[in-house]
Amino acid sequence: MPFTFSIYDFTGFTQWIDATLRGACSPFWAVLWEMVIVGVLFLAFYAVVGLYLVYAERKVCAFIQNRVGPNRVGPYGFFQTIADLIKLLMKEIISIREADKLLFNLAPFIVIVTSFLALAAIPFAKGLHPIDLNIGVFYVMAISSMGVVGILLAGWSSNSKYSLLGAMRSGAQIISYELSVGMALVTMCVLAGSLQLSVIVEQQRDLWFIFKGHFPAVTAFIIYMIAATAETNRGPFDLAEAESELAAGFHTEYSGIKFAFFFLAEYMNMFIVASLAATVFLGGWMPFHIPGLESFNHVMDFIPPVLWYIGKTAFIILLMMWFKWTFPRLRIDQLLNLEWKFLLPISLVNILIMAFIVLMGWYIGL
Amino acid sequence: MTEEIIIKEAPEQEISINMGPQHPSTHGVLRLVLSLKGEMVQKVEPHCGYIHRGIEKMTESMTYQQIIHLTNRLDYLSAHMNNAAVCLAVEKALDIEVPERVKVIRTIIEELARIASHQLWWCSFGMDLGGLTCFFYGLRDREKILDIFEETTGSRLIQSYNCPGGLMADLHPDFQRKVKEFIVYFRKLLPEYDELLSGNIIMMERSKGIGVMTKEQAISYGMTGPSGRGSGFSCDVRKHHPYHAYDKVKFNEVLRTEGDTYARYMVRIDEMRESMNIIEQLIDNIPAGDFAVKMKPIIKLPEGEYYQRVEAARGEFGIYIISKGEKYPYRMKFRSPNFSNLSALDALTRGHKIADLVAIGGSLDYVIPDIDR
Amino acid sequence: MREIINYFKSIFFALKSLWTGMKVTGSYFFRPWTIITQQYPENRKTLKMFERTKGELVMPHNDKNEHQCTACGICQMNCPNGTIAITSLSIETPDGKKKKALDKYIYNLGMCTFCGLCVKVCPSDAIVFSNKFEHAVFNKNKLVKTLNKEGSTLKKGVE
Numbered sequence: 090m091p092f093t094f095s096i097y098d099f100t101g102f103t104q105w106i107d108a109t110l111r112g113a114c115s116p117f118w119a120v121l122w123e124m125v126i127v128g129v130l131f132l133a134f135y136a137v138v139g140l141y142l143v144y145a146e147r148k149v150c151a152f153i154q155n156r157v158g159p160n161r162v163g164p165y166g167f168f169q170t171i172a173d174l175i176k177l178l179m180k181e182i183i184s185i186r187e188a189d190k191l192l193f194n195l196a197p198f199i200v201i202v203t204s205f206l207a208l209a210a211i212p213f214a215k216g217l218h219p220i221d222l223n224i225g226v227f228y229v230m231a232i233s234s235m236g237v238v239g240i241l242l243a244g245w246s247s248n249s250k251y252s253l254l255g256a257m258r259s260g261a262q263i264i265s266y267e268l269s270v271g272m273a274l275v276t277m278c279v280l281a282g283s284l285q286l287s288v289i290v291e292q293q294r295d296l297w298f299i300f301k302g303h304f305p306a307v308t309a310f311i312i313y314m315i316a317a318t319a320e321t322n323r324g325p326f327d328l329a330e331a332e333s334e335l336a337a338g339f340h341t342e343y344s345g346i347k348f349a350f351f352f353l354a355e356y357m358n359m360f361i362v363a364s365l366a367a368t369v370f371l372g373g374w375m376p377f378h379i380p381g382l383e384s385f386n387h388v389m390d391f392i393p394p395v396l397w398y399i400g401k402t403a404f405i406i407l408l409m410m411w412f413k414w415t416f417p418r419l420r421i422d423q424l425l426n427l428e429w430k431f432l433l434p435i436s437l438v439n440i441l442i443m444a445f446i447v448l449m450g451w452y453i454g455l
Numbered sequence: 456m457t458e459e460i461i462i463k464e465a466p467e468q469e470i471s472i473n474m475g476p477q478h479p480s481t482h483g484v485l486r487l488v489l490s491l492k493g494e495m496v497q498k499v500e501p502h503c504g505y506i507h508r509g510i511e512k513m514t515e516s517m518t519y520q521q522i523i524h525l526t527n528r529l530d531y532l533s534a535h536m537n538n539a540a541v542c543l544a545v546e547k548a549l550d551i552e553v554p555e556r557v558k559v560i561r562t563i564i565e566e567l568a569r570i571a572s573h574q575l576w577w578c579s580f581g582m583d584l585g586g587l588t589c590f591f592y593g594l595r596d597r598e599k600i601l602d603i604f605e606e607t608t609g610s611r612l613i614q615s616y617n618c619p620g621g622l623m624a625d626l627h628p629d630f631q632r633k634v635k636e637f638i639v640y641f642r643k644l645l646p647e648y649d650e651l652l653s654g655n656i657i658m659m660e661r662s663k664g665i666g667v668m669t670k671e672q673a674i675s676y677g678m679t680g681p682s683g684r685g686s687g688f689s690c691d692v693r694k695h696h697p698y699h700a701y702d703k704v705k706f707n708e709v710l711r712t713e714g715d716t717y718a719r720y721m722v723r724i725d726e727m728r729e730s731m732n733i734i735e736q737l738i739d740n741i742p743a744g745d746f747a748v749k750m751k752p753i754i755k756l757p758e759g760e761y762y763q764r765v766e767a768a769r770g771e772f773g774i775y776i777i778s779k780g781e782k783y784p785y786r787m788k789f790r791s792p793n794f795s796n797l798s799a800l801d802a803l804t805r806g807h808k809i810a811d812l813v814a815i816g817g818s819l820d821y822v823i824p825d826i827d828r
Numbered sequence: 829m830r831e832i833i834n835y836f837k838s839i840f841f842a843l844k845s846l847w848t849g850m851k852v853t854g855s856y857f858f859r860p861w862t863i864i865t866q867q868y869p870e871n872r873k874t875l876k877m878f879e880r881t882k883g884e885l886v887m888p889h890n891d892k893n894e895h896q897c898t899a900c901g902i903c904q905m906n907c908p909n910g911t912i913a914i915t916s917l918s919i920e921t922p923d924g925k926k927k928k929a930l931d932k933y934i935y936n937l938g939m940c941t942f943c944g945l946c947v948k949v950c951p952s953d954a955i956v957f958s959n960k961f962e963h964a965v966f967n968k969n970k971l972v973k974t975l976n977k978e979g980s981t982l983k984k985g986v987e
Contacts, residue, residue: 152856152857152860153588153853153854153857154587154590154592154856155592155856155862155864156591156863156865157865157867325585325657328810411850412850414587414588415651415852416585416657417581417584417585417652417655417657418584418585418586418657418810419657419661420661420808420810420811421810423657423660423661435839520945521906521908521943524941524943524945525908602878605878605881606878606880607880608880609878609880609881609882609944609957610881610882613942615942623944624880627880647852650848650849650851650852651849651852651853654845654848654849655845656841656842656845656846659845752949
């Protein structure tokens with residue numbers, strides 16, 4: 090098969106790789122090599138994006154606070170995170186005598202593996218969709234729920250009262266806010282009519298969902314943003330790792346590379362949540378089309394879908410960082426209050442309104 | 456952070472926790488021993504004394520001009536007010552009348568120091584609650600005041616600018632212009648503080664109704680300063696016993712009646728506005744004249760006891776001198792406002808959670824070197 | 829019914845207050861030209877400190893290597909800390925009177941509290957504060973400085 094590569098559609102390229110591998114060796118080995126290639130690419134992607142999200146957070150935080158941020162290690166401080174990573178790798182790994190060693194060592198891996206798995210179902214561009222499950226949204230939600238297990242294990246096995254307190258708080262927070270995230274996503278699945286992520290993206294070809302389902306979609310977006318920042322322990326909901334209160338939370342007893350794992354997993358969770366929002370609300374890799382203006386749509390099509398995807402995810406990540414550096418922290422009882430008394434009832438009513446709108450056909454566009 | 460946990464054998468499962476001397480949100484070295492039941496605080500015991508330097512004893516072997524450099528280091532954010540207390544006490548005892556120019560300049564610099572102190576309070580309060588950007592905005596604005604101080608007095612934080620009889624040096628020629636520019640700049644920026652923190656729903660939820668102190672309690676604990684005025688206790692020394700040029704300017708004493716953390720917060724923000732009003736009234740009419748009265752090189756106070764009170768940024772700072780007619784005081788005692796304010800921490804925090812303790816401590820605004828002297 | 833209205837009113841009030849706060853921080857994010865951070869070691873050539881900044885105590889010498897210190901010791905008496913130590917010699921003037929002359933003026937930068945009393949009480953304006961502020965050393969003994977230079981003499985006419 091001749092070599093094809095188009096930045097607008099990666100299906101040609103992936104089919105070329107598949108055909109070459111099948112031609113070169115038996116189907117079993119071809120599939121195995123494909124899995125290895127995808128695995129290595131993902132590891133590299135994970136590491137690079139994780140590192141540069143930390144750098145981006147430090148720069149965004151600095152500009153919001155009217156100062157410069159890292160600017161000495163490399164041009165504009167670009168290699169600052171690599172220097173931090175080398176420092177963390179060289180730190181002494183303190184092992185606790187009374188701790189449960191197996192669980193203590195297992196917890197960071199669970200957190201990293203779950204965020205890694207969830208990344209597999211998200212469509213990055215046309216043709217760059219690693220696994221196209223027909224229950225895509227459900228799969229991502231289920232895998233993110235497993236992250237709680239890692240946090241609770243970390244708190245329990247540290248054998249310290251403060252870690253346990255922090256882990257319990259964090260666990261209660263995450264499982265409460267998962268409900269709201271699920272409800273917000275279900276609202277959009279009602280509008281799309283399917284749980285499959287590629288179908289959801291295809292349906293936003295005319296107009297993105299946030300404009301298409303007007304009132305309930307915007308409400309669902311706001312609820313999703315609040316619940317997603319709470320679920321990833323970020324922003325005004327980061328009392329589990331609050332620096333100015335009693336303890337550093339569930340990862341107090343971790344040092345060196347294990348702490349780096351928790352830190353990295355938190356940033357990648359933020360990336361996953363943001364890309365899910367970009368896919369379901371803002372159209373995934375679809376360019377911005379306005380139904381009826383053909384020339385405008387043609388201009389928008391000029392920008393490759395990969396850049397659209399990266400831009401939308403970056404916008405949502407910027408929004409989440411903006412939340413973190415503006416607002417003070419909530420107390421634990423106020424946080425749970427917010428979820429059970431405000432977010433959940435509103436999202437339930439929102440689903441009803443959205444279902445009604447879909448049935449009556451009262452959405453913008455076709 | 457170092458925290459030890461001592462689990463007491465108690466049937467109600469009450470645990471006793473140390474918020475140790477090193478902690479990000481007790482501003483300084485203060486050890487708080489908390490008794491918790493779950494998340495509710497049952498009792499708070501402050502243990503102070505980690506930064507006791509024996510200042511009151513040191514003053515017994517120093518002349519009055521040398522004591523100025525010690526009082527600077529008590530409550531370093533109201534350094535100028537503390538110096539002014541010593542100078543006023545000495546001048547009153549020796550019956551010296553300082554020129555009008557000195558009084559007006561002392562008032563202006565004291566009000567600038569008060570604004571700077573409240574800016575630093577706002578920074579750390581926002582940071583304790585979790586809104587980390589407040590820290591940088593407050594410090595950036597405070598830099599302008601510190602630059603004004605450095606140009607005139609030579610130091611930013613600890614300015615030994617007062618001396619008995621007047622000032623150490625005259626004002627820098629650029630002083631008036633820079634102060635006027637600062638007032639214009641800060642008046643425009645102060646509403647941003649309100650938008651960012653005061654009007655925020657999260658901050659209101661965390662501070663309204665928390666740590667309520669009634670007026671009778673405030674009077675009996677001796678809580679003066681903005682913390683006392685948040686409960687309705689009218690205790691401003693500048694109004695009741697005016698000194699310097701305070702009787703010539705018009706300003707309001709900011710009082711609120713609710714007595715919770717939010718009231719104490721708003722009192723300080725409004726006080727910054729009042730300070731700017733005072734400076735505006737005085738900055739254009741600084742009378743010409745000498746900047747100091749010629750004093751003898753060795754000052755000896757006549758025998759007797761003298762007390763002088765000033766309004767520091769945190770409350771009423773008092774200085775009590777017993778002199779036996781020599782060049783060193785026989786005994787000098789400082790009435791520190793932070794000590795009385797801290798004694799009310801226990802009564803304020805009972806029944807609240809740990810996160811509220813941090814907010815209440817921030818609203819009381821204590822500076823530890825003043826407690827320990 | 830009123831409770832439902834209050835419920836929604838409180839939600840709108842909360843969202844509006846959060847949005848106002850975000851506007852403030854957002855306005856700083858999009859204006860990076862308002863940053864006032866000075867890049868310190870790189871801007872040393874153009875850095876100008878204020879003239880009255882109390883950096884360290886110096887004894888100004890003129891071109892003929894003369895200073896104005898008569899070794900009266902008033903600054904040493906007034907210093908609260910014992911930072912200044914003056915050693916003096918006894919010399920004979922041409923008139924036959926015995927006078928004090930300065931041998932060594934030792935100033936301990938590590939102990940100075942920068943109160944300014946020594947500068948204020950000096951009768952011959954011999955010492956001033958300079959605005960040099962970079963004093964970091966690796967050895968504490970280097971902070972003890974001798975202020976009068978080698979071979980300097982008292983300026984004529986200073987009492």
